[in-house]
Amino acid sequence: MANSPTSFFWYELMTKDIDAASDFYAAVVGWRPQDFAGSAGMPRYVVMNAGERGVGGIMKIPAEAGPGMHPAWVGYIHARDTDAATDAVKKAGGKVWRAPDDIPGVGRFSVVADPQGAVFNLLQPNGPDMPPIPAGTPGSIGWHELYTSDWRKAFDFYSSQFGWTKDREVDMGEMGIYQLFAAGGEAIGGMMNKPPQVPNSAWQFYFNVPGIDAAAKSVADKGGKVLMGPMEVPGGQWVVQCQDLQGAHFALVAPKR
Template identity: 70%
Template sequence: MSASPTSFFWYELMTTDMKAAEAFYTAVVGWRPETWGGSGTPSYTVMNAGERGVGGIMDIPDEVRQSGGQPAWLGYIYASDADAATAGVEKAGGAIHRPPTDIPGVGRFSVVADPQGVTFMLLQPDGPDQPPVPAGTPGHVGWHELYTTGWQKAFDFYSSQFGWTKADAMDMGEMGIYQLFAAGDEPIGGMMDKPEQIPVPFWQFYFNVPAIDAATERVKENGGQVLMGPMQVPGGSWIVQCLDPQGAAFALVAPGDASGSKMV
């Protein structure tokens, strides 16, 4: 188990059309794209909220395409020792898809999966840690949601590896329990058993936007698809769940006022 709680701190979209994805998220979320790397390295675009990077966009690697991989957002969990964290995942019943590998100038990473088969990455970054971003900062990730098979076992896994703790739990009736979790003082996400219409377990990430109605219209205007919402959730925030034009799932979250009306 991690000495102190650790969580996601970088996000990556693997897609079939980098330029189209860059344009879509720039328009919808307000990110500023910036090309990273040099000659001889695969194309990679860093998406910035202000002056700070939030995540990256890259082409789906050939080996992932050949195995049937589809466009998707993946998250990196911080590791102070990537090798030890990777070994811990395997020992706890997870899988290693790519062993720890160095990225010059970035850090040491691995590609792993939890016992239910949900892929995520571990990253031991080079250089000093960046300060935390205030909750709700536009363009950053405001919520992490795991759709899985057997959320109790999933929680036990992430708790044992990364120090996550249980927060409130909500009974959603036929949909089961929605368990909030924290990596420190405040909840950062929730997990639940996936509905039948979701084919495989996965992590969904919610990007902060100032107003949900305007953001939802931007999704539609730029070729995305709205799957659910906008809807208000406990605590007052508004969410919408979507697909981007290449088929990757993502979600948006915006604050709500005391009366429950959507912000404009």
């Protein structure tokens, strides 16, 4: 097990049209897009800011991903040593999609998947860590949700690799158990066995917005789709699950309708 828990700290959308995606999420989530001044020759990368703090980025689907890759969000889990963490994922039954490599001026990353196939990235950033964003801050990431083929085995994997611990279980009846998990504090997400309509194991990320109804309207107004909700969840918050105008799945969470 990790010496101390680590978790997601950066989120990235790979898409077909960077400008269209930037405009969409600026309207829906309230992010402020800003082009990243990377090294010469690097592909264009747009940082999405919540206030003055970057929380994620948008880039074009890389050519090496192949024609079958659809627009999608992926999360980066903090690594103290990307090479060692990547090797540990492989030894635990995961898959390495891209071996560790350097992003000039940013850090060392890899692309991996858990044993059930859910993809995530590992990143050992250059420089000091940024302080955490206060919970509930508009534009920050409010929840992490894993749909998987076997949540118990998935939890064992993430617990062994990153030090995650079980929080409470929620019995969802025919949908089974929804297992909340924590990474050194309060619960930051949940995992469950995926329903039949979800073809592959995958992570879904919930972005904080002030009000769910207004945000859901913005999704539709900007060409996206609301796939589920608004729905009230335990604790009194409201959520919707959505698809953006290019087909990437995401979700929104708010303290009120």
